[in-house]
Amino acid sequence: DTEVTQTPKHLVMGMTNKKSLKCEQHMGHRAMYWYKQKAKKPPELMFVYSYEKLSINESVPSRFSPECPNSSLLNLHLHALQPEDSALYLCASSQVSGAIPEAFFGQGTRLTVV
Amino acid sequence: ELKVEQNPLFLSMQEGKNYTIYCNYSTTSDRLYWYRQDPGKSLESLFVLLSNGAVKQEGRLMASLDTKARLSTLHITAAVHDLSATYFCAAGTNFGNEKLTFGTGTRLTIIP
Numbered sequence: 084d085t086e087v088t089q090t091p092k093h094l095v096m097g098m099t100n101k102k103s104l105k106c107e108q109h110m111g112h113r114a115m116y117w118y119k120q121k122a123k124k125p126p127e128l129m130f131v132y133s134y135e136k137l138s139i140n141e142s143v144p145s146r147f148s149p150e151c152p153n154s155s156l157l158n159l160h161l162h163a164l165q166p167e168d169s170a171l172y173l174c175a176s177s178q179v180s181g182a183i184p185e186a187f188f189g190q191g192t193r194l195t196v197v
Numbered sequence: 198e199l200k201v202e203q204n205p206l207f208l209s210m211q212e213g214k215n216y217t218i219y220c221n222y223s224t225t226s227d228r229l230y231w232y233r234q235d236p237g238k239s240l241e242s243l244f245v246l247l248s249n250g251a252v253k254q255e256g257r258l259m260a261s262l263d264t265k266a267r268l269s270t271l272h273i274t275a276a277v278h279d280l281s282a283t284y285f286c287a288a289g290t291n292f293g294n295e296k297l298t299f300g301t302g303t304r305l306t307i308i309p
Contacts, residue, residue, distance in 0.1 A: 114294050125285055125299035126240070133294050173239060177295045183247065184228070184295040188240040 086110075087189035089174050095195045098164060104192045106157040106174030115157040116186065117149060118173040126173055132157060133179055164196045199224050201288050203300035211308050213275050218303045220269040220286035228289035229262050229269045230297065233282045240285070244271075273305075281307045 087108045096102050106115065114133050118126040131139035132151040146168075148160040157174055171193050175186040200223040210216050220229070228247055232240040244253045246262035246269060253260050257280065259272045269286055283304045287297040 116294075118297075125302050126297075127299075128296055131294045131296060138294050139296060179294070183245055184289065185230070185242060185245050186295050186297060187242065188232075190239045193237075 087174055087176055087187050089172075089189035089192050091192060092190065093193050093195075095197060096161065096164065097197055098166070100164075101160070101162045103161065104159040104172055104174075104194075106159075106176075106189055107155055108176040108187070108189075109155055110176060110187065111154075111178075112176035112187075113154055113179045114177045114184075115151060116175040116177075117157070117159050118175065118188075120171040120173060120191075122170075130159075161194075164194075166196050169194055169196045199226060199288055199290055199298045201286060201298050201300040203286055203303050205303060206301060207304050207306075209306045209308060210273075210276055212277055215275065216273050218271040218273075218284055218286075218305075220271070220300050222267050222269075222288040222298075224267075225264075226267075226288035226290055227264055228295070230287045230289065231260050231269070231271055232285045232287065234285065234302075235282050243284075276307045278307045278309055281305055 090105045117129040120126040129143045130149045135151045146163045150158040171191045173191045174189040177186040202221045231243040244260040249264040251262045257274045262269045283302045285302045286300040289295050
């Protein structure tokens with residue numbers, strides 16, 4: 084099983100809403116990531132969790148709040164977003180140790196902030 | 198700060214032709230990845246290149262890595278329409294947490 088599953092696939096939210104994106108993997112990977120991809124741009128790293136602890140925060144605004152409740156799950160809590168936050172949000176996972184630290188990506192959540 | 202540059206940004210080519218996409222990165226990275234992305238879709242892993250001189254091939258695509266020149270190439274042989282997509286290279290750093298820095302992407306269109 085090399086799947087990373089993200090829900091929901093699409094999300095439309097108002098600027099005053101609170102919503103969460105979910106990501107799940109069962110590959111035994113202990114590193115999990117959130118990336119943001121704007122239209123026609125490359126993905127940009129937001130957060131990295133390693134062994135369920137936040138190890139990298141790429142200076143992301145606090146209206147994005149990540150959470151890793153266990154080794155298989157990664158959430159991204161959204162609050163008071165702006166229209167410019169509309170993007171494709173990609174979750175990925177990888178081994179922490181091992182010969183090939185290849186990242187596997189989920190299908191993404193397309194977020195529209197209105 | 199690691200920077201990754203790809204060229205060309207756009208590539209329109211006829212079926213049956215060969216072409217190469219180039220990926221340069223600015224600082225030391227011994228891990229280079231190539232991904233394919235179809236419109237509105239996620240990233241599909243194509244190749245993982247882990248050492249200098251690494252060459253990998255899958256169908257009409259071949260990727261190589263020269264860590265001394267900090268250059269990777271993705272060569273397309275006898276292009277077919279199904280290869281139309283955006284291709285990203287990404288350099289990996291911070292081993293243990295595979296932090297990927299992506300190139301700008303090459304939007305490839307194969308014309309029948």
